Amino acid sequence: MTPTFSPLIDELIERLRCLPGVGPKSAQRMAFHLLSRERDKGKQLSQSLAKSMEDIGYCERCRTFSENPLCQICLQKSRDPAVLCVVETPADVLAVEQGSHFRGYYFVLMGHLSPLDGIGPEDIGLDKLSLRLAQGEIKEMVLATNPTVEGDATAHYIANMAKNHGIRATRIAYGVPIGGELEYIDSNTLAHAFNGRFEL
């Protein structure tokens, strides 16, 4: 990077670039915007960032991000403890919360099994999940990992664990998105949609 401003400003611009989708130009805009117009908000942002990076860890039960030992969802008593939804990321928890009527608890893998990348069962917390299954409270697991090969393999692996504990495991369905047109659906998705057809 060619130094154009003071070293501190250059550093700020460079640091902002760690955010997804932020290139040198947008980083520069963000830095100048904060410096020229939003000093207070900039300070709040820096405090919030510092505090979050320091304090936020993982929920002891579901492994999602949380600054407390248990996350907000795991603390809710009104949920059904017999159903557990397994997802890959904290963002998936929000997606399921907003987009479905699911009212059980979650388990967040923070990834998926990927032998080629060296990610094994323990890296995605399956040792922890196994302990939780052994407690006997869970009766059904909804495997909502992504519809990719790794997601499927992860789901299959967890389904096997469930079977060993005598727990029912279900996989979310594949298919054509609502409002979609068959003509424009990729053949892979369509093939899955046909394999998963049901009787009316």
Place this chain on the structure above:
Amino acid sequence: MKTTITLQPAYLLHYRAYRDTSALLDLFTPEYGRVSVVAKGIRREKSSLKGVLQPFVPLLISCQGKGDLLTLTHAESRSAVWPLAGEALFSGMYLHEVLIRVLKRMAPETEIFRAYELVLKALTRQYTLEKVLRLFEKYLLHCLGYTLPLYQDSQTGHPIEAEFLYHFDPEKGAVKVNISQKTELPEDVYRGASLLALARGVLIENSILRDAKRLIRRALAPHLGPRPLNSRLLFKSL
């Protein structure tokens, strides 16, 4: 040197997210062997290639560029995805890990490609997974120039006989040994029956499948490098 690959059959072996919306792909093609490409923009929300660029989908790809990393310019599916599920899916991942380790970049591997496609087909049927994998591995060794010398005693030249025991070295071949069949066999000693069954590709009995696995694992090891195969460990813990 500029490389241009046009509408080449391919399979995706490995996918890695790259930058915000792109991905680095390892593809297996018949005429160029293993090809690494950047697929720009395929992780965008609207990308129509997301569902296509998946493992086990028969693809047609075009790419161009200089050096080892090319840019993907076109991809479409040739036919429906091979629907691997459950353990077959893990077998598929295992195959990919093996292929990534043995395939050279930009070197034609038409025969291995054809065999790989047949294996995918077989994995979708109700065949014994182990049998399919062992025969593929044997053929893979053959294509790499290391055909297993399974037919005769390498010292005497006599044909292998089912009821004898043989010490087998993947490079030197089989040598008859005289030890009791009752005790557990040493790591590199096999029953003649197993060698013959593997030579003929008739792997039915479990004991023969176990021997074949032991033998091929030793033969394949030098080609896979020192790191253990993750998918093998995963399969074991399944």
